Amino acid sequence: MNSLITDNFLLTSSYAEELYHSFAKDLPIIDYHNHLPPNEIATNKQFKNLTKVWLDGDHYKWRAMRNLGIEEKYITGKASDEEKFKKWGYAVPYTMRNPLYHWSHLELKRYFGIDSPINEKTAGSIYKDCNTLLQKEEFRTQGLLKMMNAEVVCSTDDPIDDLKHHKSIANSNFDVLTLPTFRPDNIINIDAIEFTTYIETLSDVSNVKIKDLESLLKAIESRIEYFHENGCRLSDHGLSHAYAGKFSKKKVDAILKDRIEEKNLSTKEINIYKSAILFYLGKFYALKEWTMQLHLGPIRDTNKLLLKQIGINAGVDSIGDFQQAESLANYLNMLNDDGSLPKTIIYNSNPSDNDLFATMAGNFSEGGVKGKVQFGAAWWFLDQKDGIEKQINSLSNMGLLSCAVGMLTDSRSFLSFTRHEYYRRILCNIFGNDIKNGDLPNDMQWIGKIVSDICYNNAKSFFDFQDIKSKTRTQQTSINK
Structure with a gap:
């Protein structure tokens, strides 16, 4: 399967491509409203695994998983972090046309350099590869x-x-x-x-x-x-x-x-x-x-x-x-x-x-x-x-x-x-x-x-x-x- 997140993702004309790549892409970000925990910035927190940084507290993903009938133990319950992530991997292909599908692949690409689609088969390897990267200093x-x-x-x-x-x-x-x-x-x-x-x-x-x-x-x-x-x-x-x-x-x-x-x-x-x-x-x-x-x-x-x-x-x-x-x-x-x-x-x-x-x-x-x-x-x-x-x-x-x-x-x-x-x-x-x-x-x-x-x-x-x-x-x- 070809990568969803190409250089011209969502850009449907040559004019759009030029505007994005020449005038928007490299600009800094001023994120003037978010709910990031200041203590996690101050302590330069290192995340234990991909579930901790990507699924914990994300009620967008939780809603999608519940809609699929996934048991709450795999969402906010006592299942292991790896089990929770694999359930999310199972869910992702069903989120097509929901923004979660775009966001998930965009985040994997930009932060972790992963081009492959996330699904039930790939979730295990994605989890392992991202966990390795999360141990590096630049991923705090x-x-x-x-x-x-x-x-x-x-x-x-x-x-x-x-x-x-x-x-x-x-x-x-x-x-x-x-x-x-x-x-x-x-x-x-x-x-x-x-x-x-x-x-x-x-x-x-x-x-x-x-x-x-x-x-x-x-x-x-x-x-x-x-x-x-x-x-x-x-x-x-x-x-x-x-x-x-x-x-x-x-x-x-x-x-x-x-x-x-x-x-x-x-x-x-x-x-x-x-x-x-x-x-x-x-x-x-x-x-x-x-x-x-x-x-x-x-x-x-x-x-x-x-x-x-x-x-x-x-x-x-x-x-x-x-x-x-x-x-x-x-x-x-x-x-x-x-x-x-x-x-x-x-x-x-x-x-x-x-x-x-x-x-x-x-x-x-x-x-x-x-x-x-x-x-x-x-x-x-x-x-x-x-x-x-x-x-x-x-x-x-x-x-x-x-x-x-x-x-x-x-x-x-x-x-x-x-x-x-x-x-x-x-x-x-x-x-x-x-x-x-x-x-x-x-x-x-x-x-x-x-x-x-x-x-x-x-x-x-x-x-x-x-x-x-x-x-x-x-x-x-x-x-x-």
């Missing part, structure tokens, strides 16, 4: 990031995190800029069972006794300052939809006090609190000139039995059908009216809302800022070929694709950085086909510039990470005291 976590030409990676971190691993990385000789991202979902989710326990911990780490709204905002501001000192320049929120209800400080203060006292709240009170905290967070981000990310729309942990058995991130989430337009418009408008709208990226999980998000992003602009509100790259269930193409087409039709800040992995896997290549190939193929069909001029230098901007230059300019590494290193001595 830091080497894997360098292998993909990563320039910046931004993890996702809770406000109570001490960021000790980011400090360790900043003080090391590792030259991939590794930065935290502020993810305050646990502060917003006042309806969560663990909320009061979390607030107690937040009080401890911020040295602010949280007893009302004023003290909560002081604690949040303190943690934002701490994250900023350690190189953070982005926030992130995972929400079903934006919250933008009317509120007064007095009412929010009373709601928070009731919750701290373990009193029950109404749905209306919960929404008022979430609206207020999301608004104040946006104001803080604007003051720090951070970029705010809003990941909107999924339904999480739908299979409660599996959730109880395995825990969160088990791979039992779905696309939601929430009403997004009015609440998102109101939220962005609240901040904009206040002069406090930060740079923002909005991510959509429902393909039927692509045009909505593309048009919403274009409603809020600022002189001197290119693409202040971004319609973020195809995300989660949509970061496959068809989903990427639809997101690109919606943004092209309703806004300016040339302003886009490109792809991100949104992944816990150190082998997922080939998704940038996947996106770049699809992007180049779209432009190449337009040239071929006469929809765009055959101006390779100009269109090549646009491609390079989307793949790298726009992100580099939008996030302005350039000076952070030197600044954070000089600050570590005082921060660590």
Whole structure:
């Protein structure tokens, strides 16, 4: 069988080939949103075997294996790592037309140089060969990031995190800029069972006794300052939809006090609190000139039995059908009216809302800022070929694709950085086909510039990470005291 991953994989015209190989292929990667464990970067972790680096924690693969009826013991259970990998090898040929088929072969090719297809017959030898490579220094976590030409990676971190691993990385000789991202979902989710326990911990780490709204905002501001000192320049929120209800400080203060006292709240009170905290967070981000990310729309942990058995991130989430337009418009408008709208990226999980998000992003602009509100790259269930193409087409039709800040992995896997290549190939193929069909001029230098901007230059300019590494290193001595 011929290799699937050829030089011109997904490139269906000579124009696409030229755009990819001349203007996209060799650009560094700015991965401004992922879920990589910072401790594994800081310690330059070496993975015991291919299952540990490729299957553990990968709920995309878990879902596919469950769909095939594979027993849970071979997915998250007590089967040996080799047995689990061989079951995955059995599953891969059945994933054709699912992005896992492309991703799996692309990852094997780029990281391990393996051209052969993975299936039930080849899984054993692939497992053995890759395990041998994983024992080499360049296949530790830091080497894997360098292998993909990563320039910046931004993890996702809770406000109570001490960021000790980011400090360790900043003080090391590792030259991939590794930065935290502020993810305050646990502060917003006042309806969560663990909320009061979390607030107690937040009080401890911020040295602010949280007893009302004023003290909560002081604690949040303190943690934002701490994250900023350690190189953070982005926030992130995972929400079903934006919250933008009317509120007064007095009412929010009373709601928070009731919750701290373990009193029950109404749905209306919960929404008022979430609206207020999301608004104040946006104001803080604007003051720090951070970029705010809003990941909107999924339904999480739908299979409660599996959730109880395995825990969160088990791979039992779905696309939601929430009403997004009015609440998102109101939220962005609240901040904009206040002069406090930060740079923002909005991510959509429902393909039927692509045009909505593309048009919403274009409603809020600022002189001197290119693409202040971004319609973020195809995300989660949509970061496959068809989903990427639809997101690109919606943004092209309703806004300016040339302003886009490109792809991100949104992944816990150190082998997922080939998704940038996947996106770049699809992007180049779209432009190449337009040239071929006469929809765009055959101006390779100009269109090549646009491609390079989307793949790298726009992100580099939008996030302005350039000076952070030197600044954070000089600050570590005082921060660590």
